[in-house]
Amino acid sequence: MSDPRKLPQILYIEDSDETRSLVRRLLSHKYVVLEAADPLDGLQLAEETHPSLILVDQSLPHMTGSEAATRLRKMLPNTPIVIISADLSTGARERALAAGAVGFITKPIDDDFVEQVDAYLNGKVEILEDAEKHLQAYQQELVERLEGNIRQLSNTVAKNKHLLQQNERMFSMLERRHKLLETAARVGQMATSILDLDELLKHTANIICSEFSFYYSGIFLVSEDGQWAILRAGYALAGRKMMAENYRLHVDEKSMIGNSIIQQQAKIALDVAGEESRFKNPFLPNTRSEMALPLIVQSHALGALTVQSAQLNAFTEEDITSLQAMADQIAIAINNAQLMFKLEVATSELVRTKTFEAIATATGEAIHWVGNKAAPIPGSVRRVREDLLYILALAAQLNESDAKNESLAAAVQTVREEAEAQGIDLKQVLVEMSAMKKNRLQALVSVESLMEDLDIAENSAVTILSIKEGLIGPARQRNDSSVSLSEMITNTVASMGLPDGVVELEWANDMPNVFVDARQVEQVFNNLIKNSWEAMGQTSSPKIFVKGVRDANPNFVLVTVKDTGPGIPKEIQEKIWVSFFTTKGGSGGTGLGLSSVMQIVNQHGGSISLESEVGKGAMFLVRLPVVK
Amino acid sequence: MTTVLLVDDEKLILRSLEKTLLRAGFDVITASDCKSGSEIFAQNLETINIAVLDLNMPSFDGTPKTGAGLDLLADLKKQKSSVPVVILTAYDEVTKAKESVSGGASAFFVKGREQGLVELIQKILQVTE
Numbered sequence: 001m002s003d004p005r006k007l008p009q010i011l012y013i014e015d016s017d018e019t020r021s022l023v024r025r026l027l028s029h030k031y032v033v034l035e036a037a038d039p040l041d042g043l044q045l046a047e048e049t050h051p052s053l054i055l056v057d058q059s060l061p062h063m064t065g066s067e068a069a070t071r072l073r074k075m076l077p078n079t080p081i082v083i084i085s086a087d088l089s090t091g092a093r094e095r096a097l098a099a100g101a102v103g104f105i106t107k108p109i110d111d112d113f114v115e116q117v118d119a120y121l122n123g124k125v126e127i128l129e130d131a132e133k134h135l136q137a138y139q140q141e142l143v144e145r146l147e148g149n150i151r152q153l154s155n156t157v158a159k160n161k162h163l164l165q166q167n168e169r170m171f172s173m174l175e176r177r178h179k180l181l182e183t184a185a186r187v188g189q190m191a192t193s194i195l196d197l198d199e200l201l202k203h204t205a206n207i208i209c210s211e212f213s214f215y216y217s218g219i220f221l222v223s224e225d226g227q228w229a230i231l232r233a234g235y236a237l238a239g240r241k242m243m244a245e246n247y248r249l250h251v252d253e254k255s256m257i258g259n260s261i262i263q264q265q266a267k268i269a270l271d272v273a274g275e276e277s278r279f280k281n282p283f284l285p286n287t288r289s290e291m292a293l294p295l296i297v298q299s300h301a302l303g304a305l306t307v308q309s310a311q312l313n314a315f316t317e318e319d320i321t322s323l324q325a326m327a328d329q330i331a332i333a334i335n336n337a338q339l340m341f342k343l344e345v346a347t348s349e350l351v352r353t354k355t356f357e358a359i360a361t362a363t364g365e366a367i368h369w370v371g372n373k374a375a376p377i378p379g380s381v382r383r384v385r386e387d388l389l390y391i392l393a394l395a396a397q398l399n400e401s402d403a404k405n406e407s408l409a410a411a412v413q414t415v416r417e418e419a420e421a422q423g424i425d426l427k428q429v430l431v432e433m434s435a436m437k438k439n440r441l442q443a444l445v446s447v448e449s450l451m452e453d454l455d456i457a458e459n460s461a462v463t464i465l466s467i468k469e470g471l472i473g474p475a476r477q478r479n480d481s482s483v484s485l486s487e488m489i490t491n492t493v494a495s496m497g498l499p500d501g502v503v504e505l506e507w508a509n510d511m512p513n514v515f516v517d518a519r520q521v522e523q524v525f526n527n528l529i530k531n532s533w534e535a536m537g538q539t540s541s542p543k544i545f546v547k548g549v550r551d552a553n554p555n556f557v558l559v560t561v562k563d564t565g566p567g568i569p570k571e572i573q574e575k576i577w578v579s580f581f582t583t584k585g586g587s588g589g590t591g592l593g594l595s596s597v598m599q600i601v602n603q604h605g606g607s608i609s610l611e612s613e614v615g616k617g618a619m620f621l622v623r624l625p626v627v628k
Numbered sequence: 629m630t631t632v633l634l635v636d637d638e639k640l641i642l643r644s645l646e647k648t649l650l651r652a653g654f655d656v657i658t659a660s661d662c663k664s665g666s667e668i669f670a671q672n673l674e675t676i677n678i679a680v681l682d683l684n685m686p687s688f689d690g691t692p693k694t695g696a697g698l699d700l701l702a703d704l705k706k707q708k709s710s711v712p713v714v715i716l717t718a719y720d721e722v723t724k725a726k727e728s729v730s731g732g733a734s735a736f737f738v739k740g741r742e743q744g745l746v747e748l749i750q751k752i753l754q755v756t757e
Contacts (some may be wrong), residue, residue, distance in 0.1 A: 371718045371739070376644035379742035383647060449647065456640050538690035566691040614691070 007032050008121060011051040013042035013068060014084075015060055019109070023055070026114050039068040046072055051079065053121045055105075058085035058096065064145065066099035066138060073100030082120050084109070091137055097126055098134040173318060176212075180322030183211045187326050197337035201233035204330055208307060208323070209235040215310040216284050218242070219295075220249065220257050221303035221334065229257050229303060238283045247283075260292035261301045266324055267292040270313045289314040293324050295331035302334050358578050365581045370464060377460050380453040387450045392419060393429040394445065478517040478603070482627040485514055485548055485559055489525050493546070496526065498533055502542055508549040514557050515627040520600045525561070527593045528620050532563035535618065539565050555626055556606065562619035568612040576610070630753060631655040631675045635665035635700065636682035636716060641739065645680070648742040654749070661686040662700040669704055669711075676711065678749055679704055680737070683717045683725055695724060698731055705732045712752050714745070 011034045014020045036042035039060045058065035069081045083096040086107040093104040102125045201219045208217040220229035231247040252258045256267040268291040287308040295302045305327045398412045486507040536542035543564045551558040575581045601608040612618035632654045636642040646656045659665035687693035712734040717725035725736035
């Protein structure tokens with residue numbers, strides 16, 4: 001093998017790996033074959049190595065073999081260049097030679113290839129006749145190719161621009177979809193937080209317009225009789241004007257709103273000029289496209305949402321889907337708000353009824369109670385009057401001369417005179433008295449009985465007057481402080497003087513102090529324990545259990561007062577809280593105890609309730625707020 | 629001598645009526661609820677000429693009851709059907725008291741003018757005799 005450094009160098013520019021390896025095999029035993037797959041690499045390699053011969057394939061990326069030949073020729077004017085080409089058409093060979101090649105070898109590469117290469121290396125130069133003509137043809141070819149390149153480039157530019165636009169559109173679509181979803185979420189969130197229906201609808205209409213720059217948005221609700229779609233919220237000035245005019249549409253085929261409600265389907269007009277079922281609204285002259293989305297809950301259309309744009313074709317599929325999703329959420333919110341409203345109405349009716357009932361009961365009980373308490377007064381007074389007459393008659397019997405002094409004598413005189421002035425015939429009374437049996441008369445002038453009757457009248461009057469304290473007591477100003485209920489109730493029980501062992505106290509270790517008016521709350525427990533004790537008048541082993549724990553709601557302390565008495569019948573469990581209602585009769589209840597207990601507990605922000613069954617005792621549950 | 633059984637749970641009313649009846653010349657036996665009323669009646673079956681019962685008071689089981697007086701009325705009538713009974717009532721319960729008449733009471737009396745009760749008792753006993 002000869003020294004490769006002394007072998008001639010041939011540069012071969014060809015993009016096909018297969019052809020390159022074929023040529024390498026054919027030539028490498030006698031030449032050093034430099035290879036380039038790309039004409040630009042080839043040009044660089046040629047400049048660096050100054051090969052003895054350059055073989056260039058005609059069909060190459062970036063430029064043709066001829067163009068490469070022209071450039072190589074300029075760069076290395078003395079190096080022979082041979083073009084290898086599969087183009088057998090007329091003029092192909094000549095154009096290649098015109099480009100600057102010394103030879104033209106046709107493909108496929110066959111047996112005489114090496115010989116041809118040898119010949120060109122040894123100085124063979126093909127002669128080009130009529131060179132001027134072929135040069136022109138070559139230049140024409142060049143121009144055409146350049147034009148083609150430019151066309152391709154501008155196509156690419158156009159294509160890029162199109163892609164860019166598409167990307168931009170996609171991006172803005174994504175952005176819009178994101179915004180829609182965000183808005184839908186906002187509406188959804190709002191729907192759960194705003195229970196006032198009008199507020200919710202107003203916000204929704206505003207958000208739809210402000211977030212999507214729509215011309216107008218409004219929400220209609222179907223009237224109770226189903227005949228009308230009544231505008232309940234509308235965007236901006238047009239909305240306010242329409243609201244002021246009680247804007248409404250018949251639920252029929254004549255309007256998009258009516259249609260969407262009847263068919264429970266979204267109605268979309270991308271160009272309102274072509275929409276026959278669209279009602280032309282004088283308040284919204286600029287509307288160009290419009291949609292009506294039904295508000296449906298449980299396959300019942302509550303109303304419809306209208307969205308209007310001043311542009312044609314304003315709504316994309318995305319918009320419609322997102323806005324319908326939003327409409328569905330609004331529908332649910334409207335339904336909730338309506339249910340809440342109905343519930344509130346029902347509740348306030350109930351409260352009213354209950355209040356009237358309570359007032360009626362209280363009034364009835366008050367009349368009954370006062371009547372009962374006052375009943376003994378006239379009888380007692382009448383007896384006192386009778387007794388007084390008899391005693392006065394006796395007094396008038398005193399002989400003035402018997403009187404020990406002048407004053408007494410004057411007093412006897414006064415009794416006689418004033419009795420006469422009152423039309424009382426004391427002498428006649430005395431006659432009646434003389435006719436009575438001794439013990440009967442003694443009974444009539446009994447000082448003890450006289451005093452007792454005065455006591456009866458006084459006690460009755462005092463009891464009636466004590467109502468005032470019962471009614472006003474809880475209304476007094478409170479003086480709240482941190483109070484230990486266990487301490488307070490323990491002291492209260494001790495001061496009540498109930499028999500030993502009746503009251504059992506039990507306190508949880510973690511029971512916090514409460515924030516209350518000590519005096520008033522003491523009265524509450526005093527009252528409850530006293531009630532329990534009095535209710536057990538006929539109970540064989542009376543017991544009162546007072547228990548304090550931290551309530552399940554940690555902001556409260558729960559104290560229960562439970563007795564083993566007869567219990568409170570279901571039918572009066574409600575009544576016991578009413579003023580003047582009493583079950584105690586003769587034991588002197590004012591009927592204000594539990595009503596003022598409840599008032600005090602409620603005023604402290606606490607609550608009181610009763611659990612009782614006849615025969616199983618009664619338990620009062622008092623909850624009071626923990627000190628903060 | 630006429631003996632009246634007087635049953636009422638209002639202490640002051642009971643005492644005041646008792647005094648009025650005593651003054652009018654009646655003997656008076658008192659009780660303050662259904663149970664003791666029934667027991668005392670049983671003990672003095674022959675002595676008691678007439679019973680005056682409050683409408684609302686503790687019933688036989690000791691719990692306060694509207695119309696408990698009607699229960700005692702039935703109980704007394706069971707013990708001695710001939711005994712005349714007057715039901716005492718507040719003036720706002722007259723309807724209920726009227727029902728008592730169909731339940732066997734001779735009359736009802738609205739609390740207040742005690743002398744009226746004396747007259748009522750005298751009238752009833754005259755008719756009975």
